[in-house]
Structure formats: C-alpha cells, structure tokens
Amino acid sequence: MIDRAQAVTCPFCRGELLAGERWWRCGGCKTTHHWECHALHGACAVFGCRKDETVTDEWSINPDDPVPIGEQIAYRVLYAIARGVYLPGDKLPTVRETAVRLKVNPNTVSKAFRDLERDGILVSRRGSGVFVREGAREAARARRQSLVLERFERAVGEALDAGLDAEEIQEVLVEALERAAHLRRDEDVVEAFVHRPWTAYRKGRRSAARKKGGA
Amino acid sequence: MSRALLLRELKRHAPWAALFAAVVGVTTAAVFLERTLLGDPQTWSPVTLETGYEANRTTLNLATLVLAWTAFVAGLLAGVLALAPDTARGGTAFLFRMPLSAGQIARTKVAALGAYLPGLVLLLTAGALLQPVETRVMLETGDLNRGDPSTLLPLGGLFATALTCGLVSTVILGRALPALLLGGILTCAAGFGLLAVPFLAFGTDPRGLFVPAVALFGASALAAAWAAFSRGSPHHPTFKPALYAGALLLPAGLLLVGGTGVAQAWTVRGIEPDLELTASPAVPSVDGRHLAVSLVATPWCGPEYRVAVVDREAGTRWIAPCANAWRPEFSPDGTRLLVRKRLEPGGYVIDVAQRTATEFPGRSRDGFGYRFHTWVESGPLFVEQRGQDLVTWQPLPGDDDDPLREERAARAREAAFPLPRPMLRLVGVTGGEALLADGEGLWSAPLPRRVQLEGAASEVLRVPAPRLRLRVSGALEWIETARVSPSGRYLLALRANDDDSYALRSVASRAHVFDLEQGRLAGAWDSELASLDTQWGAHAFDPDERRVATFNADQLTVHSVDGGAEVYRREVPVTTNDGWRLCLLTWSAAGEQLALSSLDRAGGGCQSLVHPLDRPHAVIPLGSQPVVGFVDAQRLLVANQPLGALELAPAREER
C-alpha cells in the first residue's frame, strides 16, 4: 500500500489518480490505477497485461458466493460511484469490456447495469454507452450506506446471538476503528468491510452457525 | 480440394512412400540378382521340386510375383497410412470438425495416394524388365506381357483389395502398425478366398478366375471401404465399419464364388465349338488307325483342355468325355488311351472302341505323378525310380471323390523293391517289364502287379527284388535319355560319349536303337542329338517303326532302325540367336512324308515344312501353321485351328 501517488492517469477510467486515493501498481505492466477500477475489472486491463494474480484473487467475482454474480457486479459499480471513481456524466466500461474483464456472462453484466439504471444510478444512451446519472453519487452513497448499515446491524445481531454483550461489541468496534485509522490515513474505516460485504456477511453467518451447531 | 491440406497429406506420406520404395525396391533387386547370378530359378522353384518332373510346366513366374508383391505392399501401405496414423492421433477427428465433407477429405487423401504412383510405375516397369531374363521356353508360362490387360487387371484388383483391407483394418484398429498386420492378414484371407476356395470348391483354374474375380472383388471392396470410411466413426476405433464392409463383401464374395462357378460350368459345358488344336504332336496308335490330339480352348475362366481321337480310316473324330485332360498316350494294342488331368490328380483311361472314359486317381497334384507307365490287362501300371528303389503303382478305377477312396487306395498300394545292382537306371517300361541300364548293359525286370494287402494306404509295400535279365550287353552307363517306341519293341537311347556332354548338351553323342524283342542292338549312329526330353518332338519313329526321324542343330535326318543307316538328310535352318525352338516332328500315316514345324520361344512365329521323303529336294511350305499330325497323305491337322483337316498343297521343288 502506497499512500502517495504522483500525478498519473488511471489507464482504466482515464481519470487522474489523486493523492489519498487507493491505488494499485500492477506487477505485470507496472502501471498504476485505481483500486476500485481494478476491482471492477477483476484484473489489469492494460494492453498486453491481463494479470496480477494477487489482485485477481483478491478482488475478482466470487462465483461460489450465495450472492448472485449480477448483484456482486452491481455492488462494485455502486461503490465505485460512491467513492467518486466515476463521477456523474462519466462513461462506464461497456458491457463487453466488463464481462471480459470479470470473465462473467455479458447478459449478467447487462442485467446488473439495467438494475442500476432502474435504480436511477446509471443511464444508458443508445449508441454511445452507459453513463453515471446526475446525482447518482449521492444515491449510490446512500444505497451503500444503507447496505452497510444493514450488514452491520446483522453483524451486531449475530454477535449478540453469539453471546457477546454490548460492551464487548463496543470494545471490538472501537479497537477495529483505531486499528483501521492506524493503517490508513483515510477516515473511511468501514471501507474495508463494505468492499466485500458479501464476504463479511458470510463470515458472520458461518461463525454464527458454528456457534449454533456447537451448542 | 484444399491445397494446404493436400500438401500436408503429402508430407505425412513422404516417409512411408520412401519405406514402400525401399521394401519393394529391395525385393525387386533381390529377385533380379537371384535371376542373373544364380541362374534359372525355374529348375528349383518349389513347384518343380515337389512334382519332381516336367520343369517346364512350372507356372510360378517370379516377375509376376514381384509385380504382385508390389501391388500388395503399395495397396496395403496406402490403405493403412491414408487413415491410421491420423485416426490414432486425432487428425481425422480434427478434419471432421472442419467444414469439409467426407468426400472432400477422402478426395484429398486419394489424391495424396497418387504420391505412390510414380514409384509404383517405376517398380512395375522394373518388374516387367525382369521378363527377358528368363532363359527357357515354358509352354505354360503365364502370359505376362507388358501392358497386357489380363495382367494389369489382377494387379489392379490386388492393389484395390490390399487398399481396402488396409482401410478397413485401419478403421477397426486405428493404429498404424496393428492395422498393417491386420490388413495383411485380411488381404491374404481375401486372396485365399478368391483363389483357393473356388479352386477347391469348383475345380476352377485359379489363373483364369483371377482376372474377373479380383476385378469384381476389388470393386466391391472399394465400395465397402468407402462405406467404412464415410459411415464408420473415424473418431474412435470401432468394429462397425467391418460390419458394413462385411455386409457388402459377404454377398459380393458369395455372388462372386457362386456366380463364377455357375458361369464357368456353363462356359465349360459349351466349350466344344471353341476348342482348337494345341501345338503338341498328335499321338498315333500303333496300328495307325487312330490319332489322339490335344485340344484347348481359353475362355474367360482359364484354359480348358480336351483330348480328341481321329479315326483315320473312318474319317470321324470325337472328343473324349473327360474334362480338362491332356497328354494322351495309346496302349500298344491301340484300344485304350491314357490321358492325364491337368492341374488335378488323376486321369482317365479311354476305351477307343466304346468311346467311354474310366477315371483313375492320381498320386500327385497334377496327373498321375509317375514318370513311366506300361499297360497291364486292367489298366495302366505306373513306374518310377526313387533312389535305389523301383516303385510301381497300379491304381484302381474311381475318381478322387469316391467315398471308397481310402479303401481303394489301400487295395492299390505302391509296391517298391530295391534294385539289386548299384548304378542301375530306369530308362523305360514296356510290356510289364522295367528296362534298366548300367555299365554292363540293358536289363529287364518283371514288375509286380497289383498288390492287395491290408495296411495303411500311404505305406509303401516292400516286395522282394525280382530277378534281372540281361537283354543287351554293353557299356550303357551314360545313357542320357531314352524313349520306348510306341509299340514297345524298340528303345531309342541317347548315349553321351563322355560325362562332359551332359553339361554341354550338344556335343557329339551316339544314338542307339535296341530291339527289345530280339535282345540286340539294332542300330547306332553318331548324332548331335540333344536331350530327347527337353526337345519334345524332336524325334519320331515312323508308323512302321522302321525308321527314326530326328531333328537337331538344324539337321533333319532319318535313320533306318535296322543298322542305323542314314536314309534322309536335309538342312532346315531354324536356329536363331535366342536359343532353341520348339519343334514338332510328325510322320504321315504311310510314312512317306515328314512334317517339321518350329515355333519360336514366345509361341508366336512358326515355320512349317512338309518333306516328301521320296523326293529329297522337294518341300511343301505351310507358312506359319504348326503341323500337329497327318490324317492321311493329303490332309493334315494344324495347331491353333478347330479340329479339322487341311488339304496338303503339292510339293515344291527347292534347291
């Protein structure tokens, strides 16, 4: 993790990489790009380079997840918009690009984009592509926050189920916040959690199930 | 057709084509060397060794063998390699996943097989060039001439059969080497089915049958191969194509064998109008009344031989009721005629008066298998010298299909007795006695007659040696060949002056005529007579057995039997650079005319002259008609003509 970037352009979204933004340096082509862009594409999209195994493993779609792949894609887009990777009026990668990068069915991507369009996040202009709708960032942020809070509530509920009491939960939360603040300058500590909400959800559910089963 | 695909096929075939050239080239070279360095293989070819006599009846032709081998190897390699390596390694599967129809793939593969053609042509030419290396005339040589369709058709059929068997085995096994093995086995089985089965089942001549059979079989085999290729699965080795192929080939084979048999029987039944005289001298009976001649017709199914008897007095002629028989010989009393079957064991005794034939079994694959025979009351008695044993055999009538064959054979067993003196040599048989010669003279030994004893049929019965009787004394150990006169009274023997003559063949030698009745040497004269056996027809007793005509070294001579005086001599230049010619020497019934026909070795050109003996300078030229025999003074029988008689032209004086 590098915390300061020079003025370079992300080869994915062609936007400038700003100081304080999270970014990746691809091990293959040595280019630097947004973390979110990378996450969206699943791998380095630079010509002649299509791999960075670390990134791929970490950020690719997880087909084994109970969360449908379409929703996983929709979350990616949503979070990228929420983080400001794509600003209102920006053009998104095409369905085909996205499908090829994520190695998923184009119909699934198309369906995810259409869902987001229906939710008022994206707008498709026939013949030119899919764009971020005006005011989408707020909507995305709100949607994301609500999702995060929903997961968070569920996690808290499960923690209580697991026998932790409120104080312990608070302690854990405070510790986690401190640790996160230590690790990154960015204040957005929940980010790491919500970037993979499904994973967190599953982990929580598993631990809950284990406790239940063991009882 | 895709050019790149064709190129790829050619590249794939290249090493195999080289292998083919190597295999067949080495074979051809070996045969060529063997022919040129080791001499004439006909004398020690397996067929000759087994039958033990009549070397010039061998039909095994090594040039044909080379050609057949070439066609076999080429067909098999092509058939297997067109598919097998590709199938085994997935290439065929790959091709079948491209927008190519089975026909396109097959066309490309067939076109690539054309790579074999130049080599094939080269080797066929080489095989054909082996022909002139042959040094001997063979009456029954397979007529393998260059470009002859009767040769190319079976070769093509063999190629097609091998190709098909290769293809089918490929689709069954999918791997090259096992497929080559299976393909070879299949081809041999097909060849066996084509040649041996009809031969055994219908007694057909394999050479005659080969042409249409292989052509038909080859065609249906190709159809089966196509079915195997297009309908079978080229992706996985499977037996299914074999079923397709079998479904096509089995009816084709049955139709072929059955149809051929029926057609052949039909053809043979109606053969008589097509029969023509063969170029072998007519055999007169001792009383001069009858002439026995050999006839042949060559329908599609192979030559058919018949024997006809011409009654000189009545002017009638009739064909003996025995199939595929030849080489007639009259009994001394002229009432019976012995003929041999051709390419089958056994023969017939024909009653001349009744015109009926009695069948006799034989002990060889061809005729009776004995060198000498004599006549006893019940039929022929065969005699042969085997080492120091003299073996006799008197068959009982009945054919080979007789259910009592075993029993009959047991009742007519071979009897053998040891020759009481060393160095004795059987030179002839007459009147129930064997004539034996050695350094002391000419001996006769009475032969044991029919032996009826218990025991296995194959066992040779040992009998005590009979007492020898010295007929004529004299140093006769160098008798090279001998012939008994038709009546059995005289023995014409050729005695070489020294043992070199055997190798040199035509050095000075001496001819003797022994009077067997009186036990004396009737006459002798110096002669350049070569082996009487090999120059068939180059000597002839006149009808009264008072004179002997011989023809050798371009000299036609007639000697008196009694005293050996030369009564006629004339030079007839027929010798050419390419060796000796086949000569037919026949007397007219009254003995006043002598006909001499000489055929060149290929059986094509012929020169015939009739010599009236009373006019030493006269000659009647007959052009290119080989004279077989005289019916009377004015009419004669001519070979290659239907059984009839020609008017003799008036003699022409010649200087």
Place this chain on the structure above:
Amino acid sequence: MGVELKLSEQEDLRVSVGEDVDPPAILASGLGRRFGKRWVVRDLDLELPQGSVTALLGRNGVGKSTTIQMLLGLLTPSAGSVRVLGLDPARQRHRVFTDLAYVSERRELLEDSRVEELARIVAEVHGDRFDRDGFERLRARYELAPRAKCKTLSKGQRARLLLALALMAKPRVLVLDEPTSGLDVLVRDDFLEAIAHFAAEEGHAVLLSTHLIDDVARICDRAIVLRRGGPAISGDLEDLRRSCNRYVAHLEGVLPYDHDLELPEGVVITERDPRALTLVARGQGEHLEHQLDQRLPLRDLERHPASMKEAFACLTAPVPEARTSEGGAA
C-alpha cells in the same frame, strides 16, 4: 477477449437479453443414443437459444460427450432429431461446421503440422471468414511459436491453439466439451474471457460442458442438467439455483455414521455430523419439511439459499429409480 480487439463503443443494454424471437441455435427433440442395449442418452429435449451461454452439466458417464457428439453430427443418434442452425448435422455435418466451432476435451490437432501450417489449412478451408490477422494476434498473445509442431505443444497450448482457431473462423455457435479439464488457471481464464467476449456478440450461442461449477456460475446463464434415469432439467441458471435450498437439520441425540437414512426423494446430504445434517433439496415448502420431520429426529431445521455447487450436487443426483438401485447416492 483481450483488449487488443477493437471493442465496440456502441452499447445497448437491451442487446441479446431475454426476448429472442430468433430460432434456437441448437434444437434437439427426443434425442437418444444406444450402445448395444444400453441407452446412454434417452428422450433428451434440448434447446440452445441464441445469445445464451448454456452449461451442459451432469455426473460422469451421464452422456454429456455423447450428447455433444450427436448434436454435432459426429455420432448418429439412435432416436430423435437434431437441428443446428436449421441444418441436420448428421447429413450436413460440413455445413454445420462452417458456423460452429467445437473444442473437445481430447484436443485433437494435426500432429505433424506446425502451428502456422495448421492455421493455413484452417484458413483455406474456411475461406475469407477466417481472420488471419486476428489469429496472429491471438497466437502471439497465447505465446504459441508459429514454427512449433503440434505434437510438441503442451496441453494448455493445444487448448489455446484450438480456441484461437475456433474463434477466428467466426462461428456463430461455440461448443466446448470440457475444454479446460486438467489445465491451469491461466488457460481457464483465457477460455472464460473468450466465452464472455464471444457471447457478447449478437446471435452467438455457447454450449459449455464442464465440471467446474465456479466457471458455470460465472459465465453461463442457462444450464441443462443431465440426470441418470430421468429427464434432463434445463432453465435459467439463477432459477435453477434458487430452486434448491440448503437445510441444516439439527438432530435430537446422536445419529451414527453408519445409520441408514431414509430421506425423501431428491434430497442430498452434503455434510453429516452426528448431531447435524446439511441437506440440499430441490424444491421447498411445507411438504418437504414435513417429510424430513417425519423421518429424522429433528430438533431444529434451518433453511438457506443453496450455493451453485450445492444446487448442482442436488440437481445432478440420479432420479429415484436409479437411486434405489444404487442404494442411495449422495
């Protein structure tokens, strides 16, 4: 496909989704194949709509490869009929293969040929449709030496070569039979990318037979599940997954491992502990839960949505007749 391909800037989200009136790319009805007396495939109705990526799933030996070979005309069906792009593959195999590319598990090539020769042959056979430049680019990207002989290529290289040849012949239907079995993850990625790229074109259809459920979940939108002894199940992938549920049954007391359970039909055990069972069942509702309650000493029964893997473990299970004969399959 890779970035080196000119990606269309045109975008329309309604492309190739759902409402297709086009005839299906592959349509088979009543398809059956018998080897001797044994029916390997029987009464199979199958449809591969245009614009879909369809997975052909099933356990080993259930007849997936046989089905594919019949669909392509490489094997003659014993019963039923097939139409590929309106053609009968058994009769017009070579015309079918102009618009259809097939990569098989065995990865056959012309072994003696070099890569460039092979490309030349394929290009010549396909004519102008074959994209030679595209093949060269793809060949370079897949690191295939043009002079390399096919027999020297590794399994992964063979698969990539076949993939490149298949794609550059510009087919409309891509049939992949276990294309990546036994290959590393990079080759798998190449195939997934290629399928995603291929499927994005209008009118294209992909039939993918594989055992890798992750790949199926990722790349396919429809699935055909062949089952031993019963009719095939086909439908939308997500629907199929939703049709299955995972039940965690907490038991009263201890259930020995060797205790023979009599489970309702179509229920598959995925995990078994003495006090808990994880079951996957197709369908849902009171009836099933009631049945489970009757047969098991249930203390508690949780229901969760099934993952793709669990769903297919359940869907591919042999149907009851076969199951009883096999003595319970899980």
